[in-house]
Amino acid sequence: VLISSASSSSSSKSVCVFAAHPDDEVLGCGGTIAKHVERGDIVNVIIFAEGIFSRSNPSSEDPPSSVAVEKLDMLRKSAVAANQILGVHNLQFLSFPDNRMDSIDRLDIIKAVELYVEEHKPDRIYTHHSSDLNVDHRRLHESVVTATRPIPNSIKPSILSFEVASSTEWQSPTIGHAFQPNFFSDISSTLEKKTAALGEYLCEMRDWPHARSVQAVQHQAHYRGSQIGTNSAEAFVLLRHIE
Numbered sequence: 123v124l125i126s127s128a129s130s131s132s133s134s135k136s137v138c139v140f141a142a143h144p145d146d147e148v149l150g151c152g153g154t155i156a157k158h159v160e161r162g163d164i165v166n167v168i169i170f171a172e173g174i175f176s177r178s179n180p181s182s183e184d185p186p187s188s189v190a191v192e193k194l195d196m197l198r199k200s201a202v203a204a205n206q207i208l209g210v211h212n213l214q215f216l217s218f219p220d221n222r223m224d225s226i227d228r229l230d231i232i233k234a235v236e237l238y239v240e241e242h243k244p245d246r247i248y249t250h251h252s253s254d255l256n257v258d259h260r261r262l263h264e265s266v267v268t269a270t271r272p273i274p275n276s277i278k279p280s281i282l283s284f285e286v287a288s289s290t291e292w293q294s295p296t297i298g299h300a301f302q303p304n305f306f307s308d309i310s311s312t313l314e315k316k317t318a319a320l321g322e323y324l325c326e327m328r329d330w331p332h333a334r335s336v337q338a339v340q341h342q343a344h345y346r347g348s349q350i351g352t353n354s355a356e357a358f359v360l361l362r363h364i365e
């Protein structure tokens with residue numbers, strides 16, 4: 123879906139956000155996306171999984187039920203509206219099975235990432251953290267790292283992992299690496315846009331004090347901000363930066 127027409131200049135950067143589910147892009151880096159757009163960068167958001175269970179069996183060839191199709195359609199409309207608020211230029215939906223990305227061939231996910239890296243030639247990529255509780259998040263993280271191996275003559279974007287409320291902090295502390303941010307984006311000026319974008323995803327949000335409530339996400343932004351002495355921030359782990 124082409125949401126807003128790009129007005130790129132020679133100084134504008136290309137940004138790709140690889141998110142597993144509709145809403146992860148806003149939860150993880152919505153304020154930072156809005157900042158990129160304000161700076162004149164071109165932002166492409168690619169959402170890999172459907173966000174709802176549309177098929178009882180992911181390998182089945184049966185078409186999804188009409189109720190599932192309707193829900194999918196509504197969720198995609200929410201995603202378009204949310205990304206419009208952030209000013210995202212391109213929003214693309216893939217149809218990997220929800221919460222079952224470990225059931226499909228890893229190579230298929232890697233190839234999809236490679237395709238979009240080739241198309242958008244990103245200077246910077248935002249994606250999931252390696253140790254999230256959600257399996258789709260972990261699979262997508264691994265696939266992005268594999269697809270962007272810095273081989274000669276390849277596109278070598280900076281890669282940043284974001285945190286997703288109700289997944290990153292819910293993982294067992296003895297599995298993988300805890301999210302320990304070393305890169306922050308001051309979103310004091312764009313937290314309002316992030317909150318408004320989350321408002322388009324109300325079907326995905328829960329009531330306070332659930333970790334994925336609007337209030338919890340605002341608290342998280344203020345907490346991350348306080349770590350760097352600003353009103354609000356989004357926190358990331360920088361995986362690689364070449365210059």
Ligand SMILES: [Zn+2]
Pocket residue numbers: 142143146256259286
């Ligand atoms: Zn997710």
